[in-house]
Amino acid sequence: MSIQDIIEGKKQWRAHLARVKALPPDYQIVYKEMQKYLFKVGPVGLTEGELLPGIVDFFEEGVAEGKGVLELIGSDVAAFADGLIKDSRTYAEEYQESISGDS
Incomplete structure (x- = not known):
């Protein structure tokens, strides 16, 4: 990931937060609660996707x-x-697999 990619990502995130x-x-309250929840249990790649x-x-x-x-x-x-x-792969699933030895 280049510096330009990081800068572009920050610009997009700031624009998202402005919305x-x-x-x-x-x-806003409900969105922030959903965001917190999704960051805890949400899908892998949440920030790169179109969900938020x-x-x-x-x-x-x-x-x-x-x-x-x-x-x-x-x-x-x-x-x-x-x-x-519901149909997304989550961090919790990845963690469970890593501790049980599944791949």
Whole structure:
């Protein structure tokens, strides 16, 4: 990874965070909780993928339609996040395999 790649990645992340900050406060709170949860249990390559930007897209659409965040995702934020990553390989799975000797 070159320095230019790192700089570009930081620019993209800052732009992403600016989009999150433009959301209404209730959406920001839910997004940040989902982000924390996904960083703990989420899929391998979470930061390189389209999952987090996709969540922001979805939230922006909800705001444009005048919906509250819980109308979009339901009252169980973790269950919603789990649904997003249900078919993804997670760090927890990799860890379990490493300690059990599976490859």
